[in-house]
Amino acid sequence: xxxxxxxxxxxxxxxxxxxxxxxxxxxxxxxxxxxxxxxxxxxxxxxxxxxxxxxxxxxxxxxxxxxxxxxxxxxxxxxxxxxxxxxxxxxxxxxxxxxxxxxxxxxxxxxxxxxxxxxxxxxxxxxxxxxxxxxxxxxxxxxxxxxxxxxxxxxxxxxxxxxxxxxxxxxxxxxxxxxxxxxxxxxxxxxxxxxxxxxxxxxxxxxxxxxxxxxxxxxxxxxxxxxxxxxxxxxxxxxxxxxxxxxxxxxxxxxxxxxxxxxxxxxxxxxxxxxxxxxxxxxxxxxxxxxxxxxxxxxxxxxxxxxxxxxxxxxxxxxxxxxxxxxxxxxxxxxxxxxxxxxxxxxxxxxxxxxxxxxxxxxxxxxxxxxxxxxxxxxxxxxxxxxxxxxxxxxx
Ligand SMILES: C[S@@+](CC[C@H](N)C(=O)[O-])C[C@H]1O[C@@H](n2cnc3c(N)ncnc32)[C@H](O)[C@@H]1O
Numbered sequence: 577x578x579x580x581x582x583x584x585x586x587x588x589x590x591x592x593x594x595x596x597x598x599x600x601x602x603x604x605x606x607x608x609x610x611x612x613x614x615x616x617x618x619x620x621x622x623x624x625x626x627x628x629x630x631x632x633x634x635x636x637x638x639x640x641x642x643x644x645x646x647x648x649x650x651x652x653x654x655x656x657x658x659x660x661x662x663x664x665x666x667x668x669x670x671x672x673x674x675x676x677x678x679x680x681x682x683x684x685x686x687x688x689x690x691x692x693x694x695x696x697x698x699x700x701x702x703x704x705x706x707x708x709x710x711x712x713x714x715x716x717x718x719x720x721x722x723x724x725x726x727x728x729x730x731x732x733x734x735x736x737x738x739x740x741x742x743x744x745x746x747x748x749x750x751x752x753x754x755x756x757x758x759x760x761x762x763x764x765x766x767x768x769x770x771x772x773x774x775x776x777x778x779x780x781x782x783x784x785x786x787x788x789x790x791x792x793x794x795x796x797x798x799x800x801x802x803x804x805x806x807x808x809x810x811x812x813x814x815x816x817x818x819x820x821x822x823x824x825x826x827x828x829x830x831x832x833x834x835x836x837x838x839x840x841x842x843x844x845x846x847x848x849x850x851x852x853x854x855x856x857x858x859x860x861x862x863x864x865x866x867x868x869x870x871x872x873x874x875x876x877x878x879x880x881x882x883x884x885x886x887x888x889x890x891x892x893x894x895x896x897x898x899x900x901x902x903x904x905x906x907x908x909x910x911x912x913x914x915x916x917x918x919x920x921x922x923x924x925x926x927x928x929x930x931x932x933x934x935x936x937x938x939x940x941x942x943x944x945x946x947x948x949x950x951x952x953x954x955x956x957x958x959x960x961x962x963x964x965x966x967x968x969x970x971x972x
Contacts (some may be wrong), residue, residue: 586690586800589713590661596792597665598639598709611645613708614735614826614866615916616650618967621891622824622868623704625970626940630654630704635682636689636724637661637710641669644682647706652679657698659687695726703729708737712804713796721818725871734820734869735812740862743799743805744786748775750949752798762799764791806863808857812850820869822850827866829917829966833857836921836962842877845958849965886965888971890936893917898930912968929956936969 583591620627631654635644638658660666669684686724687697689710705724711717724734739745753759755771762768772787772794786798806814812822828849835841835856844852857865894912901907901924908930910924926934965971 585715585802592795592800593639593660593662594655594664596667596795597662598792598796599642600790600792601640601668612737613646616647618893619704619706619733619735619868621893622967622970623735624731625891625972626889627703627731632702632704633657634698634702634704634705634724634727635659635903636707636720638669639665639686641672641676641682641684643706643708644669644684645672645676645678648676648678648680648682655680656682657685657702658682659685659689659698661686661688679907689723690714690716691723694723700727700841701729702727703732704735705732706737708735709797711736712739712743713800713802715802717748717804718814718817721815721820728871732871733823736815736865736867736869738811738865738867739797739803739805740857740865741805741807741816742861742863743797743803744775744779744863745803746805747796748786749803751775759799760801762791762795764794768794781846781924800943805849807854807861808867810855811865811867812854815867815869819872821872821964822853823868823870823970824835824849824965824967825853825857825865825867826917827862828856829914829919831860832962832966833919841962842958845961847961852965884906888969890940891967891970892940893967896933896937898934910913912966914967923959925959 610874620629625629629651633651633654635647635649635656637656638644638660639662641658644658647654658669660669663686666684666686673682673684685698687694705728707720708723711720714720721734728734748826749759752768752771757768757771769787772789776785776787786794788796802809808822808825815822832841832852833968834917835844844855847855853867893916894914896913897911899909899911899922901909903924906927907924908927909922910925910930910933911920960969964971
């Protein structure tokens with residue numbers, strides 16, 4: 577039996593990833609994490625609106641490198657630094673890079689995200705950080721969030737992939753323990769697979785088949801030493817303490833579109849995108865969150881009244897066209913489509929708003945002409961608020 581009394585959960589996490597580097601140690605079983613990382617276009621539009629492609633990228637907690645290789649394919653010329661506290665994972669990543677053969681080499685380094693000197697060791701000034709499947713396993717992740725803020729540009733962004741309240745492990749761990757399994761120290765035995773098969777049959781919710789998951793995934797995600805399976809509200813508050821503002825989640829546009837179909841999205845008003853995301857998640861908890869965060873207050877929109885202090889601009893996530901309105905000749909119908917999330921919806925705007933919208937699209941990421949068309953009355957501010965949460969516009 578391992579001695580859990582003297583070993584911290586951080587040390588146990590490290591040992592667990594040293595024993596089973598994630599996601600795998602050989603190319604054949606590495607898979608492609610491209611599907612689980614959100615599109616770069618969304619990361620840029622919500623996290624760094626109006627900015628060019630990132631030049632300096634940090635992969636925080638890179639495991640054996642698959643996330644870094646995906647980013648390299650998306651950004652062939654950017655400088656990419658990828659770190660992990662498991663020396664074995666970094667050794668595997670370096671070996672795999674030799675056969676990856678894709679663009680500028682990635683710098684792989686051993687580093688602990690929780691250490692106070694973390695930012696100094698890396699040189700700072702990153703304009704995009706991705707941290708996928710890492711913070712859910714670190715006690716007091718605010719320390720890491722603070723460190724990441726310290727090595728990011730002021731207009732830099734952080735993508736976080738973290739567990740939600742509805743993550744299967746929240747209920748699965750106590751269930752396995754109640755059936756006599758030692759959940760803190762996974763043994764990939766037949767009984768575990770049989771129980772997971774039963775779990776899958778009872779939880780046919782499209783969340784993935786646990787019985788067929790690798791021992792590496794089960795060791796970290798189900799039977800690991802520490803879990804933060806938290807709501808958006810909890811992650812948002814930790815991020816805030818670490819110096820970050822939640823600017824959006826990947827499910828927010830879809831959830832808001834559902835609300836718009838029933839014409840009841842305005843019950844959420846007034847609130848910025850981060851608070852709206854937290855309120856929607858509280859009503860329908862997710863198992864995993866993909867969140868974009870920005871430094872300080874950069875992502876917040878004052879929707880409560882008066883002119884907004886900051887400038888805001890078109891994100892480029894949507895295309896818009898105008899159609900004749902059935903409401904009257906002073907109105908137009910704006911039809912929005914977002915190929916990234918396969919969304920399409922329309923709304924009625926006044927002629928003045930339609931013209932301001934045309935100006936905004938033409939100006940691209942920069943502050944629009946005629947912004948007063950959106951800020952002068954409550955109805956216009958509501959529209960602007962809604963479009964911020966949907967990712968049509970972003971506050972700069
Ligand atoms: C589930 S894996 C995810 C790897 C990679 N991000 C991916 O999605 O493929 C979690 C990784 O976080 C690393 N990790 C956990 N705590 C860490 C810390 N304090 N400092 C650096 N890396 C850490 C682990 O070693 C492990 O490789």
